[in-house]
Amino acid sequence: MIGEVTGIRKIRMLYLQLLYRCNLECDHCFHGKRLQHADAFTTEQAINPITLMREQYGTEAVTLLGGEPFVYKDLAQVVRHAKEELGQQVEICTNGYLIERRLTEIAPHLDLLRVSLEGISSTNDRIRKVGSYQSALEALSLARRLGVPTGVTTTVTSQNINEVLPLAHALSRFGVRQLKLHHLRAVGNAAERPELLVTDPTACSRLREELRTAELSIEVIVDEDLSEHGAPKICVPADGPGEIERIEADPRGALTMSCKAVGKDSHAFWYEKSTNHRALVGRPRHHIAARPAPARHLPPRLRRGRAPSPPRREGQAGLPLGRPRRDRHGPGDRRLRPLPDAPRGHHGPQPRRGPPGDPRHRHARGTLPCRHRACGSTPSPSSPSSAPR
Template sequence: MIKEVLGIERIRMLYLQLLYRCNFDCIFCYHGERLKWRDGYTLTEAKNLLHLLRTEYDLQAITLLGGEPFVYKNLAEVLRYSKEDLDLTIDICTNAYRIEKQLRQSGRHIDLLRVSLDGMEELNDRLRREGGFASAMRGLELARELGVTTSGTMTVNSWNVDDVIPLAYRLQEAGVSRLNLHSVRVVGNAEEHPELALDAPSFARIHEVLETLRNAADLRIELRLDPDLETGTVEGDKSCEIPIEGDRLDRIEADPRGGLSCSCFAVGNDRNAFWYDKAANRIEYRPTDQDEVAAYLAAKA
């Protein structure tokens, strides 16, 4: 159905939210109250969706998300199936809280372990969960021992801008290859903390920090920025377009209910036009006048 509506023949990456549940309750999490929802994929549903996208859209890679993917009881089997049966490249985005047992069990199937941290220990644990920083460091250390490539993800907000530099160095010491910097979105839990939003002075400070990092001869970790951080757009959500090149969609995200989002404009906002019907194992088009596809087609007209 995506093919019929958007002319898509290939999809590079599926971001698969296996479940909403999480062992953290970060104060900026865009899921908000949905962290309490029980929606999620059964093992069969997850495998069906992966197989459908692999066979019909030549899917090449997946990023497993939550909630917290290591809370998902069938994670090991999803990883095994994705790697051994479908030959997909596998990233997993995690808070790395007490994941050592599962990492030892399934590390061979993981191409990239993306660990979320939002500052040095005191601030990170204030934003996320007490003990989260130390546990993440243990997870990164084990991944290094197992030969699993790691990266870091930081949600930049008005509180943690000055922790970007020390965190980059700390992650480099831990053997992390890359640090991804994302802008906080004032949705979900962050609606209760509007002070976290980035304003013009915050963006100015971010660019001072980035300039320092780029000029640091002893910093080798790769930095990747969201477009809104790169350009200094305060309301970055509005610039999230559907990433189509020719007949290829760069990424699509599946939420635990089956909602499929093609742009970050729709993620967490229920502005998706496509749905994966779990029972029927098919993708459906359910358009509204406010969805991301309507906005995309209007812009193309």
């Protein structure tokens, strides 16, 4: 579908957001409130687009993101499939928070581990989480011992723009090969934190000059918006390119090709997440924005789109009667559990433990009266339940 509509025949890299869930709450996160949703790929749903892009568009590499990808329970299975079955280069972008055990598990199949850092020590912890800076450095050190190449991504804000150069020097001591600098866009959480935006036009110029003259052993890649001439107004040639650098799939199935669409519903294609087939279809942009994602706290049966159960019935004094349960003797015979605070001896219909008259028949509440006339049993005279009501 992408090729027929756009003329694109080659997509070099797939960015796959595995889930909308994270163990941090960063001030500048472009996902914002989406992290409150439960959208996520199943294992097969995650493997399908990787295979699809490889077969139809010659994709050479896959980058796994989130949310936080190390929170994804089947991360190792997806990584192994992309590397061993498809022979792709596999990169993971992570916050590096407490990932040592799972990193050791997938290290043989990983081509690059990219950790996000937002400054030196307390500056990073103030934006991300207390202790996240030290945890990220430990992850970088472990990756180095395991032989996994590492990189770092930094989003340039008004709080850390003066720490970019010191951070680059510090990372070189951990064997980090690359530092990628991103321009902060006012989407997600950053839309509610305008003080994080770099509003001084000369600040970026000074940063570029410092990086140009500094003697660094680490490669620094600068986002186009931070470059001298800024980002282009359009991301691809107007006549339709035959090849693009990347395409990004989010946990809802929305596909984005625009470099300006990060954190926005600016997509033109939709990946059908059905595990029975793999397909890319064109959808209008409002299709996604109009459909609210399910809340995290909803039970799985509601997340799959089923209608909610009808309101619960109420008994005396407005108390709930309880959840209906099915009788043992037939699918159509439904009984209600007794009221939790009903007077003793008033228990409503009694569930049967055997046909009336059968030796296996039992009273549900010991000596309480039975409603089955065929049983013929009566309560003991001393039973409290025999008191007049």
